[in-house]
Amino acid sequence: MPEISRFLGIIITIYYNDHPPPHFHVRYGRQKAIININNLSLIEGKLSSRVLGLVIEWAYLHQDKLLENWELARLNKPLKKIEPLE
Numbered sequence: 001m002p003e004i005s006r007f008l009g010i011i012i013t014i015y016y017n018d019h020p021p022p023h024f025h026v027r028y029g030r031q032k033a034i035i036n037i038n039n040l041s042l043i044e045g046k047l048s049s050r051v052l053g054l055v056i057e058w059a060y061l062h063q064d065k066l067l068e069n070w071e072l073a074r075l076n077k078p079l080k081k082i083e084p085l086e
Contacts (some may be wrong), residue, residue: 001025004069005062007084010055014066014073022070026055033060037066058085 004024005012011027022037026047032050033045040059047055059066062082069079 001075002079004066004079005058005082005084007086008054010051012055012058012082014045014069014079016073016076019056022048024059024070026051037063037070044063054085061085 001013002016003011003013009028013025013027015025021043023034023043024037026033026035026045028047028051031045031047033055034043035041035055036043037059040056040063042052050051053057065080065082068080072079
């Protein structure tokens with residue numbers, strides 16, 4: 001699981017050679033979800049409203065970096081860490 005960011009107990013990962021659409025994975029305790037990078041919508045899973053709000057806020061601030069990492073993952077290149085939500 002290539003971790004690209006971690007904040008407030010939330011872990012963000014992007015997998016190599018994953019299926020479209022561009023997305024990232026979120027884990028928070030037992031909660032798991034997949035978020036679409038293009039429109040920041042929930043594709044799969046469930047997060048509490050507080051955690052989902054934090055994740056969407058973070059993703060909005062770093063959407064371009066998320067897309068860059070998605071492309072790097074598709075090319076099997078090293079991913080870049082993204083600064084956490086403060």
